[in-house]
Amino acid sequence: MTQNTASDRFREWFLPIVHLSSNLISRIGVVMVTVGGVFWLYLLPAALRGEVVHPYIGILIFLGLPAVFFGGLLLIAAGVAWQKHRELRRGIYPANFPPLDFTNRDFRRLVGFVAIATCANIVIGSQLVYSGVNYMDSVTFCGRTCHTVMQPEYVTYLHSPHARVACVQCHIGPGASWFVRSKLSGVHQVFAVLFNTYPRPIPVPITNLRPARETCEQCHWPARFEGNRLVTIPHYAADAANTRTTTVLLMHIGGGNGQGGIHGAHVAAGVHIVYGADASRQKVHWVEYVNTLTGKKRLYVDDATPPQSVNLQSGRTMDCIDCHNQPSHTFHLPNEALNAALAAGSMDATLPYLKQQGVALLEAGYPSRQAAARAIPRALQRFYAAKYPALAAQKRNAIAASAAAIMRIYRENVFPSMKIGWGYYPNNLGHVNSPGCFRCHGNLHLAGQAGQVLTQDCTVCHNPLAVQSPNPAILQQLGIAGATDGAHPSP
Ligand code: HEC
Ligand code: HEC
Ligand code: HEC
Ligand code: HEC
Ligand code: HEC
Numbered sequence: 001m002t003q004n005t006a007s008d009r010f011r012e013w014f015l016p017i018v019h020l021s022s023n024l025i026s027r028i029g030v031v032m033v034t035v036g037g038v039f040w041l042y043l044l045p046a047a048l049r050g051e052v053v054h055p056y057i058g059i060l061i062f063l064g065l066p067a068v069f070f071g072g073l074l075l076i077a078a079g080v081a082w083q084k085h086r087e088l089r090r091g092i093y094p095a096n097f098p099p100l101d102f103t104n105r106d107f108r109r110l111v112g113f114v115a116i117a118t119c120a121n122i123v124i125g126s127q128l129v130y131s132g133v134n135y136m137d138s139v140t141f142c143g144r145t146c147h148t149v150m151q152p153e154y155v156t157y158l159h160s161p162h163a164r165v166a167c168v169q170c171h172i173g174p175g176a177s178w179f180v181r182s183k184l185s186g187v188h189q190v191f192a193v194l195f196n197t198y199p200r201p202i203p204v205p206i207t208n209l210r211p212a213r214e215t216c217e218q219c220h221w222p223a224r225f226e227g228n229r230l231v232t233i234p235h236y237a238a239d240a241a242n243t244r245t246t247t248v249l250l251m252h253i254g255g256g257n258g259q260g261g262i263h264g265a266h267v268a269a270g271v272h273i274v275y276g277a278d279a280s281r282q283k284v285h286w287v288e289y290v291n292t293l294t295g296k297k298r299l300y301v302d303d304a305t306p307p308q309s310v311n312l313q314s315g316r317t318m319d320c321i322d323c324h325n326q327p328s329h330t331f332h333l334p335n336e337a338l339n340a341a342l343a344a345g346s347m348d349a350t351l352p353y354l355k356q357q358g359v360a361l362l363e364a365g366y367p368s369r370q371a372a373a374r375a376i377p378r379a380l381q382r383f384y385a386a387k388y389p390a391l392a393a394q395k396r397n398a399i400a401a402s403a404a405a406i407m408r409i410y411r412e413n414v415f416p417s418m419k420i421g422w423g424y425y426p427n428n429l430g431h432v433n434s435p436g437c438f439r440c441h442g443n444l445h446l447a448g449q450a451g452q453v454l455t456q457d458c459t460v461c462h463n464p465l466a467v468q469s470p471n472p473a474i475l476q477q478l479g480i481a482g483a484t485d486g487a488h489p490s491p
Contacts, residue, residue: 015097017080019106020087026079031117032072038121040065149198152415153329159412162328165219170328173215200419205281205325212320213267216327220320222267225255232475234343235468238356242342242349248472250463262461266318269293274315275440276305281322282426284439286310287454300444300454307447323437325428333423333433334362337409346405348398351391357383358406362414363422372410377403437461 020026043061087093098104157163162170229251237243254261255268266273270293277284286301288310301307321327332340338358341347347354361379366372380403384392392399414421426434431441442456458464466472475481 011100015100016084018100018104018110019094019097020080020083021076022106022109023079023083025082026076027113029072029075029077029079030114032068032075034072034114034117034121036065036067036069036072038118038125040069042125149202149418152201152331152418152420155412155415156326156329156331160328160330165328169218170212170215171209173210173218200417201415201424202418204425205321209321211317212324216320216324222255222263223269225253225261225263226259227253227255228261229253230478231462232480234339236339236342236349236355238353238359240352242351242353242355243470244342244349245468245470246472246475247467247469248465248474250465252461252463262323266323267320273318274312275318275322276310276315277439281316282435282439284444286315287318287440287444288312288315299447300440301447302444323428326425329425330427331413331420331423331425332409333413334359334409336433337413338362338406341405341409346408347402348395351384351395351398351402352388353383354402358402358409361406362410365421366410366416368416369411369414372414373407376407376410380406 021030040061043065084093098106100107102108157167231249231251233247233249235245235247237245252261254264265271270291272290272292273287274290275284275287284302285305286299286307289296289298289300291297299307299310301310316322338347338355342349342355347358357380361376364375366375377400380399381392384395384399423433426436428434428436428439430436431438435443438456441454441461444454446452446454465474471481
């Protein structure tokens with residue numbers, strides 16, 4: 001009995017809507033509802049599995065499609081209200097409605113229209129969604145769509161060892177929970193780009209970056225790192241001959257299989273290092289080392305921090321990017337970039353004072369890339385024309401090629417539109433150009449034991465086999481004199 005009255009009441013309420021919905025506004029609403037619904041159903045499973053990792057897709061799933069869906073519902077209602085108003089005014093609003101079955105013309109039309117709109121959306125959606133999702137996850141989209149914002153990261157990325165690793169593999173990684181978190185911050189980022197309120201340059205460190213061990217270890221497994229790596233670093237002096245010397249370091253890479261070394265000390269199984277620092281993470285105040293396998297536990301602090309004031313909860317757990325903070329966006333300094341270009345032969349090291357001129361040209365400020373591109377080749381030509389006229393005529397092409405290489409270094413490291421100048425982003429992997437390893441090593445001492453510092457022994461991280469030596473004996477012995485490896489990628 002009660003069921004009957006309920007369905008009667010539903011019919012009473014629904015029949016006028018069926019009748020009134022055959023108007024243009026409601027039809028548009030129906031199309032929007034089916035677009036929103038069908039596309040949403042397509043995207044949702046991939047989103048929940050964490051396959052779709054782009055913030056724009058997140059905006060679409062969590063904001064865009066629901067907005068279309070509910071906007072459509074509103075339009076249907078508005079169309080119905082408007083149609084009723086019109087029919088009442090014209091006196092054509094029916095007193096009774098035919099029953100709700102396929103003899104009812106209005107109902108037939110409505111069902112037919114919804115069916116066609118749904119089918120069309122299923123067909124269109126199946127084509128668009130897949131390619132759209134793939135595109136938005138692609139490096140092209142991440143690197144180029146927000147052109148100015150991401151240009152520095154995209155350009156440096158293209159010249160990094162990770163040029164074939166997709167942005168999302170480091171910035172989001174696998175699994176659903178980080179996908180959702182990145183969605184939330186992604187929404188905010190997209191609005192920052194739309195309204196042009198994003199910071200220039202983008203500040204580092206990125207505080208909400210996923211712990212690197214969950215992303216990097218998809219491909220790099222510290223238990224498998226081992227042994228030593230020979231690193232050769234070319235140097236060219238700022239003299240007339242651009243005098244070449246070479247530094248050779250045997251880096252103690254080490255690993256997690258109890259081999260110690262750099263990775264054994266910080267990321268092996270059982271090791272937990274937590275440290276406290278300022279917002280830039282460049283000034284470390286204290287660091288705690290715990291090894292759950294050996295039971296070793298130590299606290300190191302700087303002079304300004306009383307050990308009892310250390311708050312371990314506020315610390316950051318050390319992971320890969322505390323050293324590898326530029327695995328993919330490596331910003332070089334003029335000196336090292338020119339050394340690499342000279343060593344690679346893209347600049348002619350026989351041109352007198354080329355290194356010195358290169359540093360001067362790169363360090364001179366330019367208002368824009370266009371201005372730099374005009375000024376650099378002209379200034380280099382002028383220098384040789386004034387000081388070495390015969391050579392300038394004879395080596396015209398070599399000078400032009402060297403100027404182009406200098407310009408390339410500028411383009412790959414300086415981004416006036418994002419206010420990124422030389423050395424804005426410090427590289428933590430070393431200690432010569434920025435504090436790097438020495439933020440802790442040599443700066444912090446064992447709590448309660450003044451004088452006993454965290455090691456700065458020159459041979460603990462690397463054997464300096466030769467330091468700026470003209471012709472390192474070790475390279476001759478190995479039969480690779482003059483060679484350079486890829487540790488400092490050529491620009
Ligand atoms: C190999 C891993 C990796 C890849 C691939 C990668 N990034 Fe990064 N990215 C990082 C790390 C690590 C940081 C530094 C985080 C920090 O210092 O806090 C970073 C920082 C950034 C920053 C902040 C500014 C800066 O330079 O530090 C932006 C923006 C960025 N990445 C965008 C991108 C884009 C766009 C791509 C693809 C073209 C990409 N990333 C590819 C690991 C990666
Ligand atoms: C999707 C796989 C992948 C991910 C994720 C990844 N890498 Fe790599 N990494 C590579 C590949 C491939 C190379 C290049 C190997 C080569 O050139 O021999 C590489 C090279 C490197 C190198 C050596 C560079 C050199 O100078 O030879 C370092 C260091 C490194 N990765 C660190 C990281 C760090 C740190 C992260 C996390 C932020 C990371 N990688 C994430 C695949 C990955
Ligand atoms: C304490 C600093 C530090 C930490 C933490 C660290 N690394 Fe390294 N890593 C280094 C140094 C230094 C090198 C050698 C660089 C060179 O050759 O110039 C290196 C080299 C590498 C290489 C190249 C190995 C080879 O055989 O050439 C890879 C890959 C790498 N690290 C990945 C990682 C990953 C992944 C993590 C996190 C699990 C990590 N590192 C944590 C300092 C660190
Ligand atoms: C956040 C602080 C911190 C930074 C930055 C840091 N380390 Fe360490 N490092 C430690 C701690 C803590 C230990 C363990 C000290 C102990 O065993 O008492 C350690 C130990 C080591 C050891 C083993 C020392 C030994 O006596 O066996 C090596 C090698 C090493 N670090 C290399 C590096 C390199 C290379 C870098 C830079 C790329 C670096 N560290 C950056 C904190 C740091
Ligand atoms: C905590 C680890 C650590 C300690 C201690 C350490 N270094 Fe280094 N050193 C590094 C790393 C990492 C690099 C970067 C290697 C690279 O560029 O691939 C480096 C690079 C260098 C370079 C090459 C710089 C260049 O660009 O030519 C020299 C020279 C050097 N170290 C000398 C020393 C001397 C001298 C000491 C002793 C006072 C010392 N190091 C102590 C980790 C360390």
